[in-house]
Amino acid sequence: MQTLYIGAGYVGSCSAAVMAKFGHNAVVYDVNKERIGVFNTFNRDLIEASFFEQDLSSLIIQNKQRMVFLDDYSQFSNYFDSADVIFICVPTPLKDDDVGDYDLSYFEAALSELSAALTKRNGGAQEKYVVVAVKSTVPIETQERVARDFEKAGVKNFGVVSNPEFLVEGQAIKDSFSPDRVVVGASQEKDFSVMRELYQRFYNAPGVGYIEVNPREAAAGKLLSNYVLLSRLVTTFNVIGRTSEVIPGIQFEKLRKIITTDKRIGSYGFYNNIYAGGSCLTKDSSALAHQIESASGNTDQIRNILGGNLFHFDNFVERISKDAKFSIKGKTLAVFGLSFKRDTNDIRNSGAADMVARLIEGGAAQLRVYDPVANEMFKRHFGDKYGDKVYYCESEQEALQGSAGCLILTDWPQFSTLDQLILKVCPAPYLVVDGRRMISQSYNKLQDAGYDVVAVGSPFLKGKS
Ligand SMILES: NC(=O)c1ccc[n+]([C@@H]2O[C@H](COP(=O)([O-])OP(=O)(O)OC[C@H]3O[C@@H](n4cnc5c(N)ncnc54)[C@H](O)[C@@H]3O)[C@@H](O)[C@H]2O)c1
The missing domain is CATH 3.40.50.720 (NAD(P)-binding Rossmann-like Domain)
Structure with missing residues (x-):
């Protein structure tokens, strides 16, 4: 399948590398040019010096033919026509650690750019169904709100799911190969079915809890x-x-x-x-x-x-x-x-x-x-x-x-x-x-x-x- 990633941090880069390892294509976009530049070297030492996560550099190098790293949105948009799942992996820090309210500015910026680009896919016809999967940790009701905003912006033929990330830094790659659980929160059967196809290696796999719930429960x-x-x-x-x-x-x-x-x-x-x-x-x-x-x-x-x-x-x-x-x-x-x-x-x-x-x-x-x-x-x-x-x-x-x-x-x-x-x-x-x-x-x-x-x-x- 064609997967797209917005955000090449710990979550985006590890998840994309594992997707590529399992045979999917992964196109990764980040606003951080330096980070994308480092991944694009496909050089182990340079990747590890800037971003140390056990086995990540090896996986990226081994699966180079199925991975693309971009810092230019117009180039990234070229992949929207064929995208099956677009993962949002941008930061969602807290405005105030003691209070616990999110600073959603990165998330909102990524979504507004995404909704505008989605309306233009397939020459504006938007005939290809696409699932937007939120991996960023966000407020519990966010998926419903994102779906409403997309509709208002004129996006068609889409689903929004919550696919929270449970990775443990330092063993993110190992955990992604054999996770305890995969959680998919969706509100339409169509979206569950796209995500099942993407994660078919875990659906019904022994030892993995493949959990389908509604988006609020997932978040x-x-x-x-x-x-x-x-x-x-x-x-x-x-x-x-x-x-x-x-x-x-x-x-x-x-x-x-x-x-x-x-x-x-x-x-x-x-x-x-x-x-x-x-x-x-x-x-x-x-x-x-x-x-x-x-x-x-x-x-x-x-x-x-x-x-x-x-x-x-x-x-x-x-x-x-x-x-x-x-x-x-x-x-x-x-x-x-x-x-x-x-x-x-x-x-x-x-x-x-x-x-x-x-x-x-x-x-x-x-x-x-x-x-x-x-x-x-x-x-x-x-x-x-x-x-x-x-x-x-x-x-x-x-x-x-x-x-x-x-x-x-x-x-x-x-x-x-x-x-x-x-x-x-x-x-x-x-x-x-x-x-x-x-x-x-x-x-x-x-x-x-x-x-x-x-x-x-x-x-x-x-x-x-
Ligand atoms: N790191 C973890 O262990 C972990 C685990 C589970 C969930 N999460 C959640 O996943 C999300 C991402 O976490 P992370 O650790 O990967 O963060 P990170 O800071 O390592 O990476 C986020 C990346 O997003 C990029 N970015 C910011 N705005 C962007 C935009 N508009 N378009 C494209 N790229 C943009 C940044 O440049 C950065 O490279 C957060 O919501 C976090 O809470 C993180």
Whole structure:
């Protein structure tokens, strides 16, 4: 089938590459010329340097013959005559993270350009039926409104469906090959049937929930799924974490084992972190709360969970001065990790990036930062904001040099052996701050060697002299 994508970000590019892999044609348009230019090189190193998502570059290169990347709308419009499904994958950030109301300006701009172009397809006759599938996360009633706007603009022979994206960054490609579920929200049988044909590899496939619902249920289901995931994380941080931080003789990992071996509970979300970050969990939960509030519903529980996430971050920062009696002012610190989690260079809503800001506000002299893939994205995003207060390092060892303490903020697997390097490069007294419990196996060893340790899910460990 002929698929078109509007927006070549994490969602658009990953979904298009997987469509191409399954034999469909994928034409991808983005207003970001630099991004399209990089994809058009079909060069692994250049794609990965700008956009790191496991296996994405290989897939694009392997399926080059079925993929087109464009930054020119008039060229893109040439494909509308034969388009079967057009996916909208543009950003829908929140205007205000605390309130949860969407900034739909990118979405509206993409739709108004699209509706004008759709009316001109097939020389204006519009005889080819086309489905517009919304992957962007939008307010629950959006599909119906988009359909009305299209009709008003004179678009004919179309359907609008909600096809929410559940990808997990860092494993988006793997998940797209074997998703837990595919959700299609439509209001006409014709649209379900087009989407079934597109996703035929998953329809009736064992282990995949192929779920057909109405558009509101699809959009609401996406927001609710992310709220449930967020609530698990925040409970882990603030309840299991706090229990093992304040009650002596309890180890976080042992509590986790007791809890997660209960099959009713399952294992998702039982890790510790400084913050539940990323572009979706908090955003979708806040947006859900805003929509329930707009319909006069009570959202105390959702708002408490969102507040609990912020509290956990603040509490962790405070422990550095309160428990370890360590003043950040004038100190050089090593920072490990900038992305919001391993296997991605996405720094949106990253606890690590927020921690960098907090340390600089607190008067740190210099942060020697190292992330295996996100340094460039961080530089691009923050530009000169931090000047020479942030020094980008090429290796863990370089970051540790001359530091009075270090913070582990992202769960890159290579950080799990940082204890050995710290012991080698940084003599005690020295502060180790572990926001991911990456080196939990060595906290006691470090303490015995004179290092102070502040870790999520552990009481403060004062270095032995
Ligand atoms: N990233 C995720 O994990 C994830 C998961 C599920 C859903 N979503 C949702 O999917 C949507 C896209 O997310 P993303 O992470 O891919 O965002 P992104 O910022 O990585 O990519 C969006 C792309 O859209 C482009 N764009 C903006 N306006 C455009 C326009 N008018 N025409 C064409 N391109 C335009 C931008 O240049 C950018 O490259 C959002 O609504 C997001 O909430 C994201």
